[in-house]
Amino acid sequence: MNTNxxxxxxxxxxxxxxxxxxKHGHTVAILDGSxxxxxxxxxxxGLIWIQGKGAKAPHYAKWSRLSASLYADFADELTEATGIPxxxxxxxxxxxxxxxxxxxxxxxxxxRLKQEFDGDYPFEILCGEDLRKEEPTLGPDIVAGILHHDxxxxxxxxxxxxxxQDVQQMGGTYLTNxxxxxxxxxxxxxxxCADNETFHSERVILAAGLGSRDLGPKMGFVAPLEPERGQVxxxxxxPRMINRPxxxxxxxxxxxxxxxxxxxxxxxxxGTTIDGIAFLAAEAIRTHPFLAKTKLVRSWGAxxxxxxxxxxxxxxxxxxxxxxxxxxxxxxTLSAVHGKLLPSWFDxxxxxxxxxxxxxxxxxx
Amino acid sequence: MKTAxxxxxxxxxxxASQSLVPVRFDGQDYMLPEGANLAASLLTAGVSVFxxxxxxxxxxxxxxxxxxxxxxxxxxxxxxQQACQTSVEANMNVCKPATPxxxxxxxxxx
Amino acid sequence: xxxxELAIIGAGPAGMAAAIEAANCGIASVLIDEQQSVGGQxxxxxxxxxxxxxxxxxxxxxxxxxxxxGTHSPLITHLAGAVVWQVEKDGxxxxxxKDQARQIKAQRILIATGAIxxxxxxxxWTMPGVxxxxxxxxxxxxxxxxxxxxxxxxxxxxxxxxxxxxLKAKTPPLAIIETQTMGDLTKAMKHIGGALRGWxxxxxxxxxxxxxxxxxxxxxxxxxxxxxxxxxxxxxxxxQCGARSHTIPCDTALLHHGVVPNVQxxxxxxxxxxxDAQQACFSPSLDEWGKSSEATIFIAGDGAxxxxxxxxxxxxxxxxxxxxxxxxxxxxxxxxxxxxxxKSALLKENAARPFLDRAYPxxxxxxxPQDKTIVCRCEEVTAGEIRKTIALGCxxxxxxxxxxxxxxxxxxxxxxxxxxxxxxxxQTGKSMQEIDYFTxxxxxxxxxxxxxxxxxxxxxxxxx
Numbered sequence: 001m002n003t004n005x006x007x008x009x010x011x012x013x014x015x016x017x018x019x020x021x022x023k024h025g026h027t028v029a030i031l032d033g034s035x036x037x038x039x040x041x042x043x044x045x046g047l048i049w050i051q052g053k054g055a056k057a058p059h060y061a062k063w064s065r066l067s068a069s070l071y072a073d074f075a076d077e078l079t080e081a082t083g084i085p086x087x088x089x090x091x092x093x094x095x096x097x098x099x100x101x102x103x104x105x106x107x108x109x110x111x112r113l114k115q116e117f118d119g120d121y122p123f124e125i126l127c128g129e130d131l132r133k134e135e136p137t138l139g140p141d142i143v144a145g146i147l148h149h150d151x152x153x154x155x156x157x158x159x160x161x162x163x164x165q166d167v168q169q170m171g172g173t174y175l176t177n178x179x180x181x182x183x184x185x186x187x188x189x190x191x192x193c194a195d196n197e198t199f200h201s202e203r204v205i206l207a208a209g210l211g212s213r214d215l216g217p218k219m220g221f222v223a224p225l226e227p228e229r230g231q232v233x234x235x236x237x238x239p240r241m242i243n244r245p246x247x248x249x250x251x252x253x254x255x256x257x258x259x260x261x262x263x264x265x266x267x268x269x270x271g272t273t274i275d276g277i278a279f280l281a282a283e284a285i286r287t288h289p290f291l292a293k294t295k296l297v298r299s300w301g302a303x304x305x306x307x308x309x310x311x312x313x314x315x316x317x318x319x320x321x322x323x324x325x326x327x328x329x330x331x332x333t334l335s336a337v338h339g340k341l342l343p344s345w346f347d348x349x350x351x352x353x354x355x356x357x358x359x360x361x362x363x364x365x
Numbered sequence: 366m367k368t369a370x371x372x373x374x375x376x377x378x379x380x381a382s383q384s385l386v387p388v389r390f391d392g393q394d395y396m397l398p399e400g401a402n403l404a405a406s407l408l409t410a411g412v413s414v415f416x417x418x419x420x421x422x423x424x425x426x427x428x429x430x431x432x433x434x435x436x437x438x439x440x441x442x443x444x445x446q447q448a449c450q451t452s453v454e455a456n457m458n459v460c461k462p463a464t465p466x467x468x469x470x471x472x473x474x475x
Numbered sequence: 476x477x478x479x480e481l482a483i484i485g486a487g488p489a490g491m492a493a494a495i496e497a498a499n500c501g502i503a504s505v506l507i508d509e510q511q512s513v514g515g516q517x518x519x520x521x522x523x524x525x526x527x528x529x530x531x532x533x534x535x536x537x538x539x540x541x542x543x544x545g546t547h548s549p550l551i552t553h554l555a556g557a558v559v560w561q562v563e564k565d566g567x568x569x570x571x572x573k574d575q576a577r578q579i580k581a582q583r584i585l586i587a588t589g590a591i592x593x594x595x596x597x598x599x600w601t602m603p604g605v606x607x608x609x610x611x612x613x614x615x616x617x618x619x620x621x622x623x624x625x626x627x628x629x630x631x632x633x634x635x636x637x638x639x640x641x642l643k644a645k646t647p648p649l650a651i652i653e654t655q656t657m658g659d660l661t662k663a664m665k666h667i668g669g670a671l672r673g674w675x676x677x678x679x680x681x682x683x684x685x686x687x688x689x690x691x692x693x694x695x696x697x698x699x700x701x702x703x704x705x706x707x708x709x710x711x712x713x714x715q716c717g718a719r720s721h722t723i724p725c726d727t728a729l730l731h732h733g734v735v736p737n738v739q740x741x742x743x744x745x746x747x748x749x750x751d752a753q754q755a756c757f758s759p760s761l762d763e764w765g766k767s768s769e770a771t772i773f774i775a776g777d778g779a780x781x782x783x784x785x786x787x788x789x790x791x792x793x794x795x796x797x798x799x800x801x802x803x804x805x806x807x808x809x810x811x812x813x814x815x816x817x818k819s820a821l822l823k824e825n826a827a828r829p830f831l832d833r834a835y836p837x838x839x840x841x842x843x844p845q846d847k848t849i850v851c852r853c854e855e856v857t858a859g860e861i862r863k864t865i866a867l868g869c870x871x872x873x874x875x876x877x878x879x880x881x882x883x884x885x886x887x888x889x890x891x892x893x894x895x896x897x898x899x900x901x902q903t904g905k906s907m908q909e910i911d912y913f914t915x916x917x918x919x920x921x922x923x924x925x926x927x928x929x930x931x932x933x934x935x936x937x938x939x
Contacts, residue, residue, distance in 0.1 A: 035871025035911075042877045161878045164867055176870040236445055236885065236921065237419040239463045254880070255419060255465030259924075272916060274561065274569065274930055282928035292925035295445050297885050300916055371604065371726035373646055375528060375619035405618035413603040413708055420855045424707050426603030428852070430610035431516050432509055432558075432920075433591050433737075435885040436601075436852060444574065444923060450509060450558075 003027040003173070005346075006191055006201035008180050008215065009208035011041035012156065012331040015163035016338035017205055019078075022170040024343040029199060030167070031178035031191065038210055038227070038270060041331060043302020045232060045260040046156040046252065047245055048088075048333045051095055051123060051148035055109045058116040059357045060311050064330065065117075066353075067337040068150050074336040075154065081169060084162040086154045087253030093151025094135065094246040096142050096287055103144050110146070122149040137241050139289040145246075153245040155253050156332050163335075180208075183219050185320045203322040203346070209305045210268075212327050220319035222363045225327060227268055227303035230261035231276040233284070236295040241288070248287045257291065259284040263304075270301040304329045308363060314345070314355040325360070370411040386455035390439075397453045404430065404437045404448035407459075415439050415448060419464040438462055479505045479552070480802055482568055482581035484559050484740065487515020488784045489776025490587035491542040493791035493798075498550035500799035505579055506546060507554045507570060513543050515589055516609065517784045519616045531643045532616060535636075535784070542788065554579075561917035562586075562740050564769055569917075569930070576926050583771050583798050586741060587791060590734035590777035593756070593837055594894050595629060596844040599703030600730065601852055604710075608633050608731030612640075621646040622727035626712050628701060629732040630655040630835040632676075635683040637729070642690040649693070650723055652714055654732060654838040656697040663834035673827030695721065699840060703728050732838045735893060736778045742915040744769065750907040753832050754781050755842075756893065757912055763818075764797035765790055773798060782825055789821040842897050850898075851891040853884020861895060865902045872896055872913050885921050888913045 005021050007014045010032030018028045048068055054061030068090065075088045097103040107125065114121035126134060127144040135145070168174055179194040183204055191199040206212050206219060216223025237255030245251075249259045262276045277299045285292045305327055307313055312328030324346065328334055337353070345352040376383070376398075383398035390412055397406040404427045407415070414424040415437045427437040430449045437448040440462045448459075481497055483490045486508035494506045506513070514521040518539025529537050546553060554570070557577065561569040566581045592607045599605065608627060614620040621641055625648045627634045638648050670677050687694070701714040704722075713722040735756035738748060747760040747768035758780045765773045775794040776787035796814050799805040805813075844850060846859030856879045869875050872882070872895050881895060882888035888895075892913050899910040918927075 032868075032870065035873050036914075039874075042874070157877045157880075161864075161867075168867065174868045176868055233924075235924065236462070237465050239465060275932055277917075278927050278930040278932070281924040282931045285924055285928050292923065292928070293443050294924055295885075295921040296918055296924050296927055297921050298883065298887070298916065299918065371624065372614070372620045372622055373644075375531075375615075375621065375644060402618050405614055405620055408614070409618070409620060415603075418601070418852075418855055423601065423855070424603055425601065425852075426708075428606050428610060429592065430606070430613040431591070433886065433889050434852060438885065445921070452511060 002188070003029045003201045005029070005203050005205060006031060006189065006199055007205045007207055008191070009206070009211065010164070010174060010176070011039060011207070011209055012160050012163065012335055013209070013326060013328065013338060014205070014207035015160065015167055016331075016335045017207060017326060017342055018167045018172050019163050019170075020339040020343040021346070022167060022172050024347070026343075027171070028167070029173040029175065029201065031180055031193070031199065032174065032176045033179055033211065034177045038268065038303050040209055040302055040305055041156065041160050043230070043232065043270070043300055044156050044332060045230070045250075045258065046153050046332060047093065047247070047250070048090065048152040048154060049093065049247070049330070050150035051093065051110065051146065052106070053330075055113060057309075057311055058113065061113055061116070063312070063337065064333055065150055067334050068152065070336040070340050071152070074339060078159070078162040078166055081166045082162045084158050084165065086158050086162060088152065088154040090150075090152030091244060092147050092149040093153070093244050094145040094147055096138070096145045096246055096248065098141050098143060098286070100143060103146070106146060123147065135243055137288045137290050139286055141286055147244070151245065153250050154332070159332065159335060180215060183215065183320070183323065185322070189322065203324070205324045205326055207326045209327070210303060212325060216325060219323045219325070220317035221315060221325045222360045223313070223325060223327070224308040224363050226265070226306050228306045229264040229266050229270060229301050229303055231272050231280060231299060231301045232261050233259040233277060233280055233296055233299045235259070235291070236297050238294065241290065246287070249284050249291075256297065257294065268303065270303050272299045272301045312358050313360060314342075314358045315360040370409050371413070372409055374409050386453065388453060388457045388459060390459045391461060399453055399455060401453050402449065403451040403453050403457075403459075406453050407448060414461075416461045417464055417466070419466070422464065422466050477505065477577070477579045479503060479579060479581050481505070481583050481585065481798060482507060482566070482579050483585045483587055484562070484568070485515065485587035485589055485776070485778070486510070486513040486546065486553065487517060487587060487589045487776060487787065488539065488542060489589070489778075489787035489791035490515070490585070491546050491791070492788040493585050493587060493775060493795040494551045495542065495545040495548065496792040496795035497799060498548045500796070500804045501550070502799055502802060502804055503550045503552070505552045505554055505581070507557045507559060507568065507579070509556065509558050511555050513546050513553060514539055516613060518543060519613055524616055528619060531640060533640070536616065538784070558920050559740065560919045560922050562744060564744060564772070566771060571920075571922050571926055574923050574926050576930050583773065583802065585765075585791075585794055585798065586772065586774045586778060587776045587787075588737045588740060588778045589787070590781060591737045591889055592731060593733045593735050594890050595730040595732050595838065595841045596848050596850050596858070596894055597701050597703060597730065597841055598845060598848050599705065599709065601849050602703060602705055603708045604705070604726055605703050605728045605730065608637050608729045609734075611637050611729040615640060622729070624649055624725050625727040625729055626650050626652055626723055626725045627729050627731070628652045628712065629730050629838060631731060631733050632680060632683075632831065632835070633731055635680065635687060638692055639683050639686050642687065642692060647690055647692050649725055651687070651692060651694045652698045652701065652712065653694060653696045654698050654701070655835050659836055660834050663830050666829040666833060669826045669828070670830035672823060673825075676827040676831070701840065732841060733835065734777065734781055736780060737889075738778065739887065739889065739915055739919050741767065741774060741778070742912065743917060743919055744772065746772065748912070751780065753829065755837050756781070757907075765794035766797065782828065786821060786824045789817050789824060793817050793821070842894065843901055844894070850894050851881035851884065853886050853890070854880040856881040856891075858898065861898050862902060865899055871910060872899065875899075876913060882913050887915060887919065
């Protein structure tokens, strides 16, 4: 098989890129792993989240906001093509505070971001009656909530499914159980799988999540990636109890309350622990006391793909031109920019976004 | 709605004496044998629909009677429980669990 | 936290027998069960029920009485009404008793959680009034309930057992609609040798069938195209036998086509499992004593592979003896000596299995349901949606779960997991072993967040 692009990795990142490239008229093959692979796309929290992001890296905040602003069109296009509604809601999201101190600290960092955006960083602080009017189920311990109007959420599993379906409708080739172990370049790229099957293409994108850590150096990348475990809970389905998402809890389109998430450095272990899930339950109850009587139906762990500084990496290989590394921990938030804007970056068009600050140069000092 | 039960009870016939206690299901009062299996007692009393499936609202009732299938889920005093794994206690307040569909009705009133 | 040498999960025949045998060796155990009284499903509530209607339920039910009585030993702590929702390899068991968390720390664990009925997705099977034959038995045993206008649908000896009990109670089923064919019986005859060694089962079967015939219970065999019909509740069942179509009005339809090991706990522990082609189910991989791939965890009874109540009792005792030897209460010589008669009895007990498994195979139409039939009852996902998603290049059951929510509901895939793996195998041409099964995670059964939060020991770092 000879395609313009082969993408290694069929998660939300890889599939968003495939979708965009197909829209731009390229031929694309996606080589995906197996059912048991670590899949951040299957375990994530589903937020399109802006507030707090990039407090020390305004270019990341800008890139995330750009994606959020493109999301409505992106989701519409996907739903129209596939008939799969994504449950997208972008009516803002809350960051809750149990103390004045933590509130003030957070507000200070948001004020700095507001300056970076010349005053366009739409957040407000709600407390007391005003806050409870928006979220009647909040507990008495909460002193305030920061409502950021750029925040939102969607059903990440439906996003992945819609991408996978539309990519194939547009003629993309999606292959599973392909574990790429080597990539070499002559006049074209040759990708070799664990079972010695080979694939050929003009260009290659490495979007294999944590798998990029092993494959990256063979393709001239640093790929300084580490797993960070997040444990997540979901409850039985309920009528509407929570209006807007927060990093603590959100009500998903099907009715369950999703509760997240831990941040743990425990290597390649995506299991759950009683300590982890009990802590999440306690935090969620403190925020929304009605949850004490709500039934937990499932818990799971998933591994975030974290670069050394937590920011995305967009890098063309210097030793293998035509090979690219794309990796980030916020694959859901960034899906819209990945699908809509990265194709012109690969093709070095005039309207390509400037992604220099996201290159691997920052790790080579 | 109370309907005629599709079941014969041998315990009534054998005169097994269990004291009856009041239990409310979806607003209706029933006298059920204390300590008996709640799902079986409601079936005997003529209740066949225990809940509505959350996605389509389709009616559901007990299926496996051994705690496996979760089709007999009911809300007992605020907590969703398997009726087939629960014993009858006096003054239980039982109802069908609320489903996401109920949210739309609430919105209509808003 | 309650410390114990041995925790036994499940107080059916395997669990009760194991607890008693362990106590005989001087081992104290905690016997954990969801029900308020011991007995499991087969001997449900036997101590209370035996005097009430033991005669109607028959000797096979009364056999549970000495086991149940044996559990009142001072060495056996019966933890009743306890729903196990997490088991860890270090021996920690977390369960829920009246919505309060209880934890047990055991040096050894025996999982004796028995069987669940093989999912039997048919058109209309989610309607009220449609239940399993196992449910019919439980209603009869525990609560003395018999459906007035019932049909029994599927295959296997359990249909005859329930039908004959109903007959004794003077409320026979309207009909038994059986899915096995003469061809199945012909294939099974090759294994009649084994069945003859287990002749008691054959004799029992013959007796049951002639009683049903005498009682005028109508049987249809080789039934296909079975549909449950009704508006909001089952009102009739339609099916075909050969060229003839039949419709039988009914209030209750009871389904059954065999049982499969309940592997929720062993799967959650990520113990080794294998596909058992003869029994068409996944079973945990065990040594001759019931030891799993994790040295401190044993499995006995139907949860280890389907053998029935008598076999479960024997397996439970065999496992208990080995556990006793590992806990230093039994020397090697005594272990072998005491286990030998149990092992030979077990061989005899299992002799009829190959015949039974082939004479009463799973119903093909239910293993590969029609597109419109609901497979996942919790999330209402149809076979057609599953097939379409597999065709999209879905890698396996876990990706399918993510895409369609099948297996994500409160039953945790107990009711659809096997069907979904089977649909994958059918469509991709891969083996069941290769397709494998859902990844199972705690909580094994839904618990309140309040109960979970009560276990909080410390804050876990969180950032975003």
